[in-house]
Amino acid sequence: MGNTVIARIEQALVQHLALSGGPSAPPRLMAAMGHAVFPGGARIRPQLCLAVARACGQDAPELTDAAAVALEFMHCASLVHDDMPCFDDADTRRGLPTVHKQFGEPLALLTGDALIVAAYQTLVRAGAAHPQRLVGLLELLSEGVGAPSGIVAGQAWECETRADLGQYQRAKTGALFVAATCSGALSAGADPQPWRALGECLGEAYQVADDIRDVIGQAEALGKPVGQDLHHSRPSAATDLGLGGAIAHFESLVQATVDAVPECAAASALRQLVRQESERLVPREACEKYRQSPATEGRQAA
Amino acid sequence: MGNTVIARIEQALVQHLALSGGPSAPPRLMAAMGHAVFPGGARIRPQLCLAVARACGQDAPELTDAAAVALEFMHCASLVHDDMPCFDDADTRRGLPTVHKQFGEPLALLTGDALIVAAYQTLVRAGAAHPQRLVGLLELLSEGVGAPSGIVAGQAWECETRADLGQYQRAKTGALFVAATCSGALSAGADPQPWRALGECLGEAYQVADDIRDVIGQAEALGKPVGQDLHHSRPSAATDLGLGGAIAHFESLVQATVDAVPECAAASALRQLVRQESERLVPREACEKYRQSPATEGRQAA
Numbered sequence: 001m002g003n004t005v006i007a008r009i010e011q012a013l014v015q016h017l018a019l020s021g022g023p024s025a026p027p028r029l030m031a032a033m034g035h036a037v038f039p040g041g042a043r044i045r046p047q048l049c050l051a052v053a054r055a056c057g058q059d060a061p062e063l064t065d066a067a068a069v070a071l072e073f074m075h076c077a078s079l080v081h082d083d084m085p086c087f088d089d090a091d092t093r094r095g096l097p098t099v100h101k102q103f104g105e106p107l108a109l110l111t112g113d114a115l116i117v118a119a120y121q122t123l124v125r126a127g128a129a130h131p132q133r134l135v136g137l138l139e140l141l142s143e144g145v146g147a148p149s150g151i152v153a154g155q156a157w158e159c160e161t162r163a164d165l166g167q168y169q170r171a172k173t174g175a176l177f178v179a180a181t182c183s184g185a186l187s188a189g190a191d192p193q194p195w196r197a198l199g200e201c202l203g204e205a206y207q208v209a210d211d212i213r214d215v216i217g218q219a220e221a222l223g224k225p226v227g228q229d230l231h232h233s234r235p236s237a238a239t240d241l242g243l244g245g246a247i248a249h250f251e252s253l254v255q256a257t258v259d260a261v262p263e264c265a266a267a268s269a270l271r272q273l274v275r276q277e278s279e280r281l282v283p284r285e286a287c288e289k290y291r292q293s294p295a296t297e298g299r300q301a302a
Numbered sequence: 303m304g305n306t307v308i309a310r311i312e313q314a315l316v317q318h319l320a321l322s323g324g325p326s327a328p329p330r331l332m333a334a335m336g337h338a339v340f341p342g343g344a345r346i347r348p349q350l351c352l353a354v355a356r357a358c359g360q361d362a363p364e365l366t367d368a369a370a371v372a373l374e375f376m377h378c379a380s381l382v383h384d385d386m387p388c389f390d391d392a393d394t395r396r397g398l399p400t401v402h403k404q405f406g407e408p409l410a411l412l413t414g415d416a417l418i419v420a421a422y423q424t425l426v427r428a429g430a431a432h433p434q435r436l437v438g439l440l441e442l443l444s445e446g447v448g449a450p451s452g453i454v455a456g457q458a459w460e461c462e463t464r465a466d467l468g469q470y471q472r473a474k475t476g477a478l479f480v481a482a483t484c485s486g487a488l489s490a491g492a493d494p495q496p497w498r499a500l501g502e503c504l505g506e507a508y509q510v511a512d513d514i515r516d517v518i519g520q521a522e523a524l525g526k527p528v529g530q531d532l533h534h535s536r537p538s539a540a541t542d543l544g545l546g547g548a549i550a551h552f553e554s555l556v557q558a559t560v561d562a563v564p565e566c567a568a569a570s571a572l573r574q575l576v577r578q579e580s581e582r583l584v585p586r587e588a589c590e591k592y593r594q595s596p597a598t599e600g601r602q603a604a
Contacts (some may be wrong), residue, residue, distance in 0.1 A: 024469075025450030029458035033449070081415065086407035103461075105388035109411070110458050113383065116418050117448030124440045131433035138426045138440075146419030147335070148327030156331035156412050159405075167326075 009046045012065040013037055013072060019125065020118035032103040032111040033118070036076045041094060044277065045071040045180040048202070051273060052184030052195055055266035060133075064187040066126030067137055070119040071180050074141065077115035078151045080108055087155070088228055116145070136186050144179030151176055158234050166204075168235045173210070174203030197260040202274065205253035209281035211238040212246050216286060247282070247291045254278040311348045314367040315339055315374060321427065322420035334405040334413040335420070338378045343396060346579065347373040347482040350504070353575060354486030354497055357568035362435075366489040368428030369439055372421040373482050376443065379417035380453045380478075382410055389457070390530055418447070438488050446481030453478055460536050467537045468506075475512070476505030499562040504576065507555035511583035513540040514548050518588060549584070549593045556580040 017037060021030045046068030053064040083090040083098040084105065090098050100108035123141060127134030144150045154172025157163040178199035182192035214229045215238045229236040237246040254274065261270045319339060323332045348370030355366040385392040385400040386407065392400050402410035425443060429436030446452045456474025459465040480501035484494035516531045517540045531538040539548040556576065563572045 020449060022450045026455055026458035026462050026465075028461055029449055029455065077415075081411055084411065086411060107458065107461050109383055109386065109388060110454050110461075113379075113414065113418060113447075114449045114454045114458075116415060117444050117452070117454065120422050120440065121444045121448060124437060124444065128437045131437060135426060135430045135433060135436070138422065142419050142423045142426065145415075146423060147322060147331055147416045148324045150419070152412050152416045152419065153328055153331065156328040156409065156416075159330055159409050159412075160328050163328075 005047060005050055006043060008065070009043050009050070009068060009072070010038075010040070012046075012069045013040070016066065016069045016073075016122040016125075017118065020114075020121050028103060028107060029110060029114060032099050032107045033114055035096075035102055036080045036099050036111050036115060037073070039094060039096075040072070040076075042277075042280070043072060044206075045075055045176060047273075048177065048180040048199070049184040049187070051266075051270055052181050052198075053188040055264050055270060056185050056188035056190035058188045060130060060187060060189070063126050063130055063133065063137075064184065066122050067141075067183040067187045068180075070123045070137075070141055071144070071176060071183065073115045073119035073122065074145050074151070075176060077112040077119070078145075078155070080115070081112040082155065084108055087158075088232065090228070133186055133189065136192070137183055140179045140182050140186065140192065144176040149175055158232070163235050165235045165237065165240055169204055169207040169237075170200065173207040174200050177203030177206065194262045198257065198262070198270075201253055201257035201260045202277075205250060205257055205278065206281065208237045208246055208250045208253060209278075211236040212243065212250060212282055212286075212290075214238065215243055215246075216290060243290050247287050250278075250282055251287060307349060307352055308345065310367070311345050311352070311370060311374070312340075312342070314348075314371045315342070318368065318371045318375075318424045318427075319420065322416075322423050330405060330409060331412060331416060334401050334409045335416055337398075337404055338382045338401050338413050338417060339375070341396060341398075342374070342378075344579075344582070345374060346508075347377055347478060349575075350479065350482040350501070351486040351489070353568075353572055354483050354500075355490040357566050357572060358487050358490035358492035360490045362432060362489060362491070365428050365432055365435065365439075366486065368424050369443075369485040369489045370482075372425045372439075372443055373446070373478060373485065375417045375421035375424065376447050376453070377478060379414040379421070380447075380457070382417070383414040384457065386410055389460075390534065392530070435488055435491065438494070439485055442481045442484050442488065442494065446478040451477055460534070465537050467539065467542055470537045471506055471509040471539075472502070475509040476502050479505030479508065496564045500559065500564070500572075503555055503559035503562045504579075507552060507559055507580065508583065510539045510548055510552045510555060511580075513538040514545065514552060514584055514588075514592075516540065517545055517548075518592060545592050549589050552580075552584055553589060 017033060049068040049071055050064060058064055080099045082088055083093055084100050091101050092098060099111050123137055127137060145152060147153045149171045151172060154168055157168040178196055181195040181199035185192040185195045211229060237249060241249055257274050258271045261267050319335060351370040351373055352366060360366055382401045384390055385395055386402050393403050394400060401413050425439055429439060447454060449455045451473045453474060456470055459470040480498055483497040483501035487494040487497045513531060539551055543551055559576050560573045563569050
């Protein structure tokens, strides 16, 4: 992904955040929403949405941009709520104070709520000119976020005494990746169905990579506290499979993701994006270092 | 409002909550969402939506029901988050433990988020057959809830050092009442604009009534703790105007609400609903008792 795409995403985020607020909004709420969205992380969900839309012959760029922004607002909302004391109790995110550390818990709670609403507003605003596509895009977004199988459900599985690791990961991370690939296709007027598997595989790879980095990562490198999964007794591939097993699982998921790219003119560019992202998530040298080391096994060693 | 209308609302709430969950959802999340929605309060927002739709010759009852349910889900979401320790820290609501008391803070946070998403899902599901009305209904719902002037903004004004009482009340309560009257009209294919003032006046009357009841109410009668406004230093008509002044203000708002009902065949029934609700909110005898008593003045007496 080039700088042009990132610049386009940042510009759309700025524009839609301003449209969802305005001069009459409570100023600290707007500041907290800005803090939640900027500076961003890798913006992988909007990038994915844009890449798939381009592969599908993107004919409504404003709708695609709005879909991408809505996905990122939802992702940011989930991070703000997930960082709060009743969940991760994280002090930093992307190297800066978390929203509740900077603005207090009440505003952090409201910031998450307001970003969820802003996500829908963004889609509706751009979708009025494409009412049929809009309905599908709203459904995809809601599936990616709500109960029974979106981000909120993923978080809620952490509050159950029994949770299936796969179901948990699909909900907590996979669902919004599926929304990203499918929304990219639908915003361009294409059938979203063939793009679902790509989102599923990539989402699972991301979640496993996060589990791996939670164990091997360094606080400085991630800009957030590590060891959170073990600390919060959350389901984790690294604790379930051991670090070596988790890395083998990650590598097979990256391959499955590459294979899930539908045949199209842009297929090779998309496959390259997947490989590039996987290298960014868990560098090859880390994979080689930990893949076979029995000393790093998680649950087995404990 | 008759029992038939209430029964219709309860049935629609049950049905749409089930559709937003399902057997694969995390069971405790679904239980917490149910606890947040049932048993309900007066269901005044959905009642208002249905009454206006009927006055406008309701031709799409499923869409009207969905709009009514979406409003109530949003209202319940705001109550769940508002009750949490970082806001009101309330132990009871409608005579039962609050969601965070019953299910813990993490699930309470997620329940609010999930209900916001469920509200949009409900509208989108029913609105697919009416895409043009759907766009307007989604805009009205978002305005009633988000920044700059919906419920979330209202709550956020509590986190500012300066807040205008009117702006705070319009956002915290009025905005969702406006969404209720306007959505009722639009769901029936009518112009929502003439119904805006009714929602504004009624919302303000509700907020002032809440302030009054916070001072004179009894915990047993309300089923929730009282004295919260003073305790949390929130903007309040009763502290700003004194109790007598707040009651005079309430009575003038009830009259303004009656006057705001647009001329239509159902006007007299709607005016009766307003008078009936105002009597339920602050009984006439309480108005007469406190209207003139200087000993009950709030800020002045302190």
